[in-house]
Amino acid sequence: MHSGKKFGAFEFAVWTRRSIYILAILSTIPTVLYFVGWTFLSFPWQPIAIMGTAVAFIVGFKNNASYSRLWEARQIYGAIINDSRSYGYLLRDSLIRRNPDKVKEMFLRHYAWLTALRFQLREPRAWENMNTEQFNEYAKKYDIPERLSTLDDELKKYLSETELQYILNKKNRATQLIANQSKELSQIYANDEINDFQWTQINQQLIKLTDNQGKAERIKNFPYPRNFSSITTYLLLLFIIFVPFGLLKEFDTLGNGTFFEGWTLWFNIPFSLLVTWCFHTLDSVGEASVNPFEGSPNDVPITQISRTIEIDMRDMLDESNLPEAIMAKNNIVL
Numbered sequence: 001m002h003s004g005k006k007f008g009a010f011e012f013a014v015w016t017r018r019s020i021y022i023l024a025i026l027s028t029i030p031t032v033l034y035f036v037g038w039t040f041l042s043f044p045w046q047p048i049a050i051m052g053t054a055v056a057f058i059v060g061f062k063n064n065a066s067y068s069r070l071w072e073a074r075q076i077y078g079a080i081i082n083d084s085r086s087y088g089y090l091l092r093d094s095l096i097r098r099n100p101d102k103v104k105e106m107f108l109r110h111y112a113w114l115t116a117l118r119f120q121l122r123e124p125r126a127w128e129n130m131n132t133e134q135f136n137e138y139a140k141k142y143d144i145p146e147r148l149s150t151l152d153d154e155l156k157k158y159l160s161e162t163e164l165q166y167i168l169n170k171k172n173r174a175t176q177l178i179a180n181q182s183k184e185l186s187q188i189y190a191n192d193e194i195n196d197f198q199w200t201q202i203n204q205q206l207i208k209l210t211d212n213q214g215k216a217e218r219i220k221n222f223p224y225p226r227n228f229s230s231i232t233t234y235l236l237l238l239f240i241i242f243v244p245f246g247l248l249k250e251f252d253t254l255g256n257g258t259f260f261e262g263w264t265l266w267f268n269i270p271f272s273l274l275v276t277w278c279f280h281t282l283d284s285v286g287e288a289s290v291n292p293f294e295g296s297p298n299d300v301p302i303t304q305i306s307r308t309i310e311i312d313m314r315d316m317l318d319e320s321n322l323p324e325a326i327m328a329k330n331n332i333v334l
Contacts, residue, residue: 001301004331012281015138019280020273027244027272034248035265041245048239048246055239055279058232062224063286069219073292073300076215081309083212084110087205088313094198095188102188107313109181112158114306115151116173117213120220121293121302122146127223128294129287135296142332144295145303178210216293224290236283244272297332304333 013020030041088107095103122144129135151173155164163180170176182203189199223229247268254264289298304326311322326333 001299001304001333002297002331003328003333015134016277016281016284018134019284020277023240023273023276023280024269026241027269027276030244030248031265031268031272034252042249042252043242043245045246045250048242051235051239051242052279055232055235058228058235059279059283059286062228062232062290063282065224065228066286066290069224070289070292070298070300073216073219076212076219077300077302077305080114080209080212081305083205083208084114084309085312087202087209088316090198090202090205092316094194094202098193099188102184102193104317106181106184107317108158109163109177109184110313111306111310112155112167113174113177113181113209114309115154115158116167116177117216118302118306119146119151119154120172120174121216122295124294125220125223125291127226128291130294130296134284135288138297139295141330142297142334143329144334145326146295174213175210178206178213182206220291220293232283236279240276240280243276244268247272295334299334301326301333 034041087110091106092103124131130139152164152168155167155173159167167173167176167180185199185202185206188194194202248265251268251271252265254267288296292298292300293302307323307326311325314322
């Protein structure tokens with residue numbers, strides 16, 4: 001998540017510089033060919049304008065869907081914050097007098113669940129963008145915590161050795177941690193350490209946390225539909241290729257009867273570059289938001305949120321040595 005006021009213009013220029021180089025070449029080639037006499041390369045601009053309208057619609061549709069996925073992911077983690085806090089004080093107030101050690105153990109297991117979930121959500125998928133050179137280069141400006149440590153090392157902070165080995169042998173570690181919480185809660189209920197009402201309330205919070213995990217996994221594991229993504233790419237590519245051809249004659253005749261006659265043709269290069277860059281960058285912005293857990297600078301800050309929850313819950317137990325909040329690096333926080 002970008003925590004500053006805005007991405008700088010220079011940042012955008014650097015981030016898209018590879019595209020700028022390619023777009024500049026695509027604008028220059030037809031201009032040079034037209035200048036040396038291949039005037040038949042000039043296309044009517046009207047069909048290209050119609051194509052541009054279609055591209056604008058489909059890119060706008062894609063960006064709207066990308067934002068919806070991003071915003072839903074943020075709402076899911078907002079719910080995890082609230083449900084975790086509710087789970088914490090319900091568990092504490094129901095059990096702290098009879099079994100404070102068990103409360104501490106279940107709190108630690110919840111931190112482990114948050115940790116396992118964020119590691120699972122940061123795992124790469126084939127359709128994500130963080131494996132591209134453009135995104136990988138920008139990622140050097142900030143830290144992706146899940147790439148700086150391993151899940152094993154992180155879970156050691158919260159789980160006993162026996163439970164740690166049990167969890168690491170499971171495929172979906174987060175799910176099994178919630179299952180262990182439910183199993184522990186059932187044992188506490190069987191020992192008459194909590195009553196029916198308390199068991200129901202705490203169990204409902206576990207169900208909510210499971211629902212939130214499933215919603216996050218749905219976004220992670222179901223990409224923006226490939227048919228919509230593919231047609232956007234193809235139409236955008238066609239538009240980018242044809243724009244310089246559609247503006248050749250317009251710029252060539254722009255300076256007729258003036259001192260610039262014969263030279264205004266070269267304006268085709270910067271103006272075609274500007275138009276195609278706008279469309280291409282809008283599409284790139286949508287791509288940067290469509291996978292909200294991949295580790296991009298526009299991600300939902302699930303690591304920061306998980307640390308915030310841990311701080312809040314440790315504070316509920318009046319612990320004094322609280323972990324530090326995760327701060328932004330170059331205005332990016334994950």
